Amino acid sequence: MIVIFILSGFTFAQITDIVGGINKLNALSMSSAYTIWDSTPSDKVDEIMANEEDYLDRMKSMFYQAQKSDAYFVWGYQAGFTDVSDILVEEKIANEKFFSVNNFKMSEGRSFDKDDFKSSPDDVIPIIVGYNLKDIYKLNNTYDFEIGGDSVPCKGKIIGVLEYNSSYPDLSTLGHEYSLNNSYIVPLSDSFIQNNASVPDLDMGLNSMFLFSNDEAKTASLQKYFDEQDVFSYTLVPVETAVESYIDMLRPQLLYQLFISVIILTFSIIGMISSLSLIVSKNMHDYGIHILLGAREIQIYLRIVFQVFIIILAAFIPVVFLFGISIDCILVLLLGILIGAITLVYPLYKLKKCNIIDILRKYE
Amino acid sequence: MLKIQNLTKIYGNGKENRVQALNKINLTIDSGEMVALVGTSGSGKSTLLNILGLLDVQTSGDYFIDNISVKNISEKQKAILRNKKFGFVMQDFALIEKYTVRQNLEIPFVYLKEKVSKQERSKIINSLLSSLGISDKKDVYTNKLSGGQRQRVAIARALVNNPDIILADEPTGALDSKNTLETMKILSKLNQTGKTIIIVTHDSKVAKCCNKIYTMEDGMLI
Numbered sequence: 113m114i115v116i117f118i119l120s121g122f123t124f125a126q127i128t129d130i131v132g133g134i135n136k137l138n139a140l141s142m143s144s145a146y147t148i149w150d151s152t153p154s155d156k157v158d159e160i161m162a163n164e165e166d167y168l169d170r171m172k173s174m175f176y177q178a179q180k181s182d183a184y185f186v187w188g189y190q191a192g193f194t195d196v197s198d199i200l201v202e203e204k205i206a207n208e209k210f211f212s213v214n215n216f217k218m219s220e221g222r223s224f225d226k227d228d229f230k231s232s233p234d235d236v237i238p239i240i241v242g243y244n245l246k247d248i249y250k251l252n253n254t255y256d257f258e259i260g261g262d263s264v265p266c267k268g269k270i271i272g273v274l275e276y277n278s279s280y281p282d283l284s285t286l287g288h289e290y291s292l293n294n295s296y297i298v299p300l301s302d303s304f305i306q307n308n309a310s311v312p313d314l315d316m317g318l319n320s321m322f323l324f325s326n327d328e329a330k331t332a333s334l335q336k337y338f339d340e341q342d343v344f345s346y347t348l349v350p351v352e353t354a355v356e357s358y359i360d361m362l363r364p365q366l367l368y369q370l371f372i373s374v375i376i377l378t379f380s381i382i383g384m385i386s387s388l389s390l391i392v393s394k395n396m397h398d399y400g401i402h403i404l405l406g407a408r409e410i411q412i413y414l415r416i417v418f419q420v421f422i423i424i425l426a427a428f429i430p431v432v433f434l435f436g437i438s439i440d441c442i443l444v445l446l447l448g449i450l451i452g453a454i455t456l457v458y459p460l461y462k463l464k465k466c467n468i469i470d471i472l473r474k475y476e
Numbered sequence: 477m478l479k480i481q482n483l484t485k486i487y488g489n490g491k492e493n494r495v496q497a498l499n500k501i502n503l504t505i506d507s508g509e510m511v512a513l514v515g516t517s518g519s520g521k522s523t524l525l526n527i528l529g530l531l532d533v534q535t536s537g538d539y540f541i542d543n544i545s546v547k548n549i550s551e552k553q554k555a556i557l558r559n560k561k562f563g564f565v566m567q568d569f570a571l572i573e574k575y576t577v578r579q580n581l582e583i584p585f586v587y588l589k590e591k592v593s594k595q596e597r598s599k600i601i602n603s604l605l606s607s608l609g610i611s612d613k614k615d616v617y618t619n620k621l622s623g624g625q626r627q628r629v630a631i632a633r634a635l636v637n638n639p640d641i642i643l644a645d646e647p648t649g650a651l652d653s654k655n656t657l658e659t660m661k662i663l664s665k666l667n668q669t670g671k672t673i674i675i676v677t678h679d680s681k682v683a684k685c686c687n688k689i690y691t692m693e694d695g696m697l698i
Contacts, residue, residue, distance in 0.1 A: 398572050404531070405633070406559020406587035408552055468531050472570060 113387065113427035116380040117444050121431050123373040124443040132289060145351040146323040146331060150315075152344040160343060164311045170341040171314040175305055181334050183323040184209035185300060186280065187316040189261065194248050199294050201245065203259060205317070207300040213322070214280050216292075219243060221251050221272035224299050228271075232303035233259060239268035242292040243276040249296060259298050261313045268298070315344060323348060377447075385455045388420055392459035395419070399463065400471035413460055420455055424448040478505040478528060478641070478672075483537035485523055485695075497523040499695040500537065505674060507640065510667040512683035513676045515692035521676045522645055524692070528674060529562050529643045530554040559587045563634025567646035569626040573619040577605070577629050580618060584636045604632040608662065624655030631662055641672045648682055660685045 152160075160167050178185075186206040193200055208229045216223060224238060231237040239257065241249045249255055249270045257268040279289040298304075305314070325331050331348055338346045349357075399412045407415075428448055435441045463471070485498040497520045505511050513521040526532040527539060530546065539546050541557065549557075564570065571580050581601045585592050592600075605611040608628040618626055627647060634642055644663065648656035656679070664685055667673045675686060683689045691698050 401570050401572055402583065402587075403555075404558065404564050404566075404570060405584045406555050406637075408555040408587075411587070469526055472566070472568075 113384055113423065114430050116384055117427050117431045117448060118434060119376055119380060120447050121435050121440050121444045123377060124440040124447075125435065126369065126373070128439055128443070129289060144324065144326045146325065146348045147351050147354050148319055148321050149347045149349050149354065150319055150344055151347060156345070160311065167343050168311055168314075170343050171311050171318075172305055172309070174338055174341050174343065174346075175309075175314050175317060176302075177334060177337050178318065178321055178323065179207065181323055181325065181330060182209060183207075183321045184213055185317045185320050186210045187313075187320040188295065191258075191296070197248055199244055199248070202295040203257075204292070204295045204297045205260065205300050205304075205313075206297055209324075210280070213324070216278050217275040218272045219275045220246065221270070223272055228299045229301050230303070231299060231301050233264050233266040233308055234303075236267045236269050237301075238271040238299060240272040240274060240297045241270055242274050242278065242295045242297075244293040245296060246273040257296070257298070260304065260308055261310050261316070262308070264304075264308045268296075318344070318346060322351070381451055381454070384451050388423065388452070388455040389458060391423070392416055392420070392455075396459075396463070396466075396471055400468050403468045404472065409463070412463060416459060416463075417452075417456060420452050421449075424452050477507055477540075477542055478674075479503070479540040479543075480524075480528075481538045481540075483524075483527065483534050483539060485520070485527065485532070486535045497695050498527075498534070501695075501697055503690065503697060505672060507672055508667070508670050509688060510664065510673040510686045511675070512686035512689045513674065513692060514678060514680070514683045514689055516678065519692040520695040521692045523695075525643055525645050525674065525676045529564060530558055555587065556589060559584055560589070560637050561639055561641060563631075563637070563639040563642045565627070565630050565634050565642060565644040565647045567649040569618075569623075569630045569650070571618040571626060571629060571633075573617065576615050576617050577610070577621070577632075578614045580629060581605075581633050581636055584633065588637055600636060601632075604635055608632050622655075623651050624658060627651060627655065627659050628662070631659070631666075635666070639671070641674065642666060644673065644675045646677055647675060648677070648679060656682065 184207055186204055188202050188204040191201040191203045208224070208226065211224055218240075221240075224240065228238045236254055237257075237259075239249070239255075251270050251273060254267055254269045256265065258265050259268075274292055276293065278292045280292070282290045300317070309317075323331065323334070335348050338348075395416075399407075399415070402412060402415070403409070425448075428445055431441055431444050435444070480501055480503045483498055483501040483503075484496070487493075487495040487497055499520075501520075501524060503524075513524060515521045523532065527534050541561065546554070546557075558564075572583070575583075578601060581604070582597065585597050601614070602611060605614055608631060610625055610628050610632070613621060613625060613629070618629060621629065627650075630647075631642075642663065647663070648659050651659060660682060663673050663675070667687075673686070675682065677683055
């Protein structure tokens, strides 16, 4: 039963992840947000990557134009394992708008302020770390970092630690919540864009863009600017459209996952009902003896209910350790209670229907 | 006193499935009697005993315990009577095997309306086990006991709440002759203390230990 509860927990975690991500994205779409669709043909991509220097300035100007239009950017790289732990660290580069939209809370130190987004890799840049890195990159200490796609070396001072489980939605994975627990965040500055960003950096940045705008003319103007640069084929689409499109694209996969989950849960439930029913059946003779000695039916029912739910609670304990006190944990508990209730229907019905003599004789 | 009037018990529904286990039985058992119900298998003696012990319900007729009809009493009241008024001794002992002797004897106290302190329970249990010669088995699991010992535990458990009436369904059915004799001695002794004993048996030697013998055949007293 423990295994079944854990499997159920993972299923619920998947579902709540998707639902949570979609809700967050839909909330964004309500405030008129746009994202980038990149439909650059592969031969064009090859040409750009082979001639980066020719396209770099145009990419930078597109980036500046998007920044001026109040877009938010966040993109990242895997920074590798640290020397002192087995955490795979991720580097995130994000602009000021990213922080203001997501409103992250700090467990220690402070968040970025306006001046932090003016820093340069030649200086000591301020860095915010995710919760799991707080003992590796300690607050107010300075460390060596390599930032961006070209691993530009720089020194970074830790100014803040995010709250545990800080995250943001990523449209490219259907609103999957990207955890920042194992990330450090570098503030995106004009200096970095001007002096250190490569074409891949800027492409990743633009692909990560969310543009918040109620001004259709402004959006159209930015789109026109992108088109005129003749670099990558970026199209600004409303988040709503993008969400619908991704859902359509992933619907078969999602349905398949849900189908598999439902199958697992169904068999899990049948398995649990069987094993719990067997436990109750094994004790039927004892219940008969209790009735013989003066127990009322309701007292036996309560005894059975207690026994079943003790088993369920015991099986639930590892789930708490695995998932913590979370919505997924609560859903597993509710599932357990539901299964317990379903399990009890047949034995209680059997007990009600059986004559005590039958119980004592049949279950000798 | 127990009194039965025109008691009938029919099992099953429909014409083909009906089995008439008891057919208009009239019987009075006075306090302090030791009564045997004898008959062949299927004669209805166990059915009658089950109805007397409120483990089953008659199809028609009436049943009085101390002049009070049990026809319309609630399940709660029946449970109280089973706990306080009757003590049961069954052929298969009806003990919970995963419990010790002491734990089996504790069960009737759980359902007793008036709460008994732990010390008082212990005193009663120790006294009963001692009187039955099995006080050294108090903390032994019942599945480790012999048939004779288990039946003594069953008798002790039947006496825990000091019931007026002991109902024994084939109490010696699973015992050898030596233990049969021992069990009947115990039941006779209990009868001498004033307890009403009703024994269902097919063993004529057991029946002869009783003051009165009622023979049953095809659901009727003959």
